Amino acid sequence: MLRSEPLARPQFDPYVSMPALTALRTAVQAGDWQATGAFFDSLTDEDDRAYASSLVSELDGSERFLERVVAELPTAPLPRTLLADRYVVIGWRIRSSSRAQHVSRDQFRQFHTWLRRAEQLLIEVCAEHPGYALAWNARILSARGLELGQSEARRRYDRLSETHPHHYAAQSQLLQQLCPKWSGSWEALHGFARERTAAAPPGSHTGALVAQAHIEHWLELDSGADDRYLKDPAVRDELLAAAAVSVLHPDFRGGHYAISSHGYFAAALSLGGHHAEAAPHFRALGNNAASSPWSYLGDKEAAYLKHRESALAKG
Known part of the structure; x- marks a missing residue:
């Protein structure tokens, strides 16, 4: 539920407008995988899971926690997908939101390095769990960053939509493409x-x-x-x-x-x-x-x- 108050200045912090999300941030920052996994398990809607993953990906340093969890649980799809999402965000921050002509060669090099690391994780997850929407959603964004083209981005979306035809987060990703x-x-x-x-x-x-x-x-x-x-x-x-x-x-x-x-x-x-x-x-x-x-x-x-x-x- 959204927090509603008399009209005042707008609140852009999702943890304030949706206080229930603070439990996820607390769990990740504390390095508590049991609580982090339980939070995702409580979300039955795939769009809500995609949104939660995006929040984790924006938390500075979360990659260190997730790398440890992936090492401990190498076959679990959620830790690998969250880590891949984090790698993608690290890469995009290096690239910046500027148009391509304003991004340096070194920025692109580092950007693509991080995205390829994410791709390696996501390819494994999607091969082992073909209907895992969270990973396919992340792969639509990585396809755009790696400039794999319209056909490949659409292929990834189509694979996701086979099992989740109304996945709004993935649709928004493809819309950008x-x-x-x-x-x-x-x-x-x-x-x-x-x-x-x-x-x-x-x-x-x-x-x-x-x-x-x-x-x-x-x-x-x-x-x-x-x-x-x-x-x-x-x-x-x-x-x-x-x-x-x-x-x-x-x-x-x-x-x-x-x-x-x-x-x-x-x-x-x-x-x-x-x-x-x-x-x-x-x-x-x-x-x-x-x-x-x-x-x-x-x-x-x-x-x-x-x-x-x-x-x-x-x-």
């Missing part, structure tokens, strides 16, 4: 978001892919063209339809991705000037926020406060 900046196309990007949204059960997170795709498209447009793009009534109507079958549907299940899912709709609608339509998402969020997509707007806290005020005044 389909962006033109990663040799994809706008047609492929929007087509995938629409296709998966249409196929998803009502109340799933998948509809947020539509908002993610429009935000990605908006980011690549020149000034002026970007505003016109999100103000387009056709874009607005598509966002509203996607929200209606996902995060605003009566069957929406919430979960750890609820903050970012609502956030993408709130941002896309607000940037298009559709403030009243953004209001339900801000009401659902309260003071909770995720860095994406708000960090795309400069000062993420200022952007959130500005758009929330406009939305709640109109809706």
